[in-house]
Amino acid sequence: MPLLLFHSIPSPNTVTWTSIISASAANSPLSCFLLFLSMLRHPLRPRPNSHTLSNLLKSCASLSDHSIAPQLQSLSLKLSLHRHPFVASAFVSLYCKTRDLDAALKVFDEMPHRDEVCYAALINGLARAERSLDALRCFVEMKREGVASTGHSLSGAISAASRVAMLEQCLIMHGHAVVAGFDSHVYVATALIDGYGKCGVVEEARVVFDEMGTEVNLVGWNAMMAGYAQQGSHEHAVELFGLMESRGIEADVFSFLAILTAFYNAGMVGEIEIWLNRMKEEYGLEPLIEHYTCLVGAMGKAGRLEEAERVALTMPYKPDAALWRVLLSICADQRNPQVARRMSEKLLEINPNDDSAYVILANAFADAEEAKKVWTMMRDNGVRKEAGSSWIEVRGRTHVFLAGRDVKHPRKDEIEAKLAELISESERLGYALSEDDKRKEMLWYHSEKLAVAFGLLSGVTPEGKAVRIVKNLRICRDCHEFFKCISRAMKREIIVRDAHRYHRFVNGTCNCGDSW
Secondary structure, three states, X not given: OHHHHHHOOOOOOHHHHHHHHHHHHOOOHHHHHHHHHHHHHOOOOOOOOHHHHHHHHHHHXXXXXXXXXXXXXXXXXXXXXXXXXXXXXXXXXHHHHOOOHHHHHHHHHHOOOOOHHHHXXXXXXXXHOOOHHHHXXXXXXXXXXXXXXXXXXXXXXXHHHHHOOOHHHHHHHXXXXXXXXXXXXXXXXXXHHHHHHHOOOHHHHHHHHHHHXXXXXXXXXXXXXXXXXXXXXXXXXXXXXXXXXXXXXXOOHXXXXXXXXXXXXXXXXXXXXXXXXXXXXXXXXXXXXXXXXXXXXXXXXXXOHHHHHHHHHHOOOOOXXXXXXXXXXXXXXXXXXXXXXXXXXXXXXXXXXXXXXXXXXXXXXXXXXXXXXXXXXXXXXXXXXXXXXXXXXXXXXXXXXXXXXXXXXXXXXXXXXXXXXXXXXXXXXXXXXXXXXXXXXXXXXOHHHHHHHXXXXXXXXXXXXXXXXXXXXXXXXXXXXXXXXXXXXXXXXXXXXXXXXXXXXXXXXXXXXXXX
């Protein structure tokens, strides 16, 4: 009907064209763009204005051809519209959605006036691209320039902080949300639930969740269940799933992924099989590859490696690197070098430069000579091992530690002295480093050991507070044993988020049950 009415107008002007383009944008981005081309080719040559371009740009993000964005930017320069706040903000948002962050930052830097919409678009774009620190810096810059926060800019900053488990930043953002009156905003509250969950403080996440009441949406329910899943708290995850259903909210694939992850982290393969069948038969949902990865991983941990591999090869998806890596890690834990070699080959077929295929395979060999052959093969193929890094947040600042003797930190000597003291304390409780001197030095200076030494230095983390560390790789067996001993010797709770899950060390035990 709007198109019929539009075509009945003998001489449509810019306002009329803009109205029909805006109306079409909601239904069909392609027809919106075709209408814009018709506008440019019209005999009366109506000149697009800032509203025309900004409405068009909002719909272009869903087009598969991303080359349209720079063409439209070139047109905006010719029409002298590129500095208009609406147009520039729309370009920043479009480039962020198409993952061209360099172009987004260039437009942003050239803007004479940046408003809250533009800042929110850039903060969320950087957060989605896993450039968390850049997103947080952008938020700080926004506040320094006196630009007001919005629900979108706050939720983006919280998401950025949660991605790298920066609890203090999440707490600061939460406080700011309360002061600014955005704590009940659905996007902000959902981001806080997700953020606290990813920082390992599910109790705080549950407080925010409960305060939302009936306003919590499916994304919020899934985020809360995922928080429990990271801890392996399957009872709480299942209880929440039942509560969600009782309130008439229909579960989706991500709801079930949270449940399966909780059972996977708890090592309950039987429950995973039951819930996977429920997902397909009762709810009519098709599992994603991530659901099958939970099943395959749990089967492997339960000693059903052959069955796990059979499921991987017969599931409706081609196994990806994440799935083979899970099985390879299990083979290494179970010292099964024959199957591990096969899993490593599968991983290298997908990515010949995947360093984990060599590193985990080497760990599967009890024989040092066999492990050495794997390292030699890795070197000969020109593959470099990803450096282990860990970070700890102290008083709003993030301190990053890399694995190795060359500690780059102003308190280097204190950290090394504290680490020596901790190793001595842990040895008293039964912890023992490798007998091989070279390997002993490597294990001594693992990044998470350096981070915990810094965290336990006098005055850095107050008594009673947990020491929180984030690691980019999977925590090794040696460091896991070390942290168990330290938590007992120092009478301190230590929380480590590695690439797989959360480890909560309390009084010599870990919530993962020594299986991860």
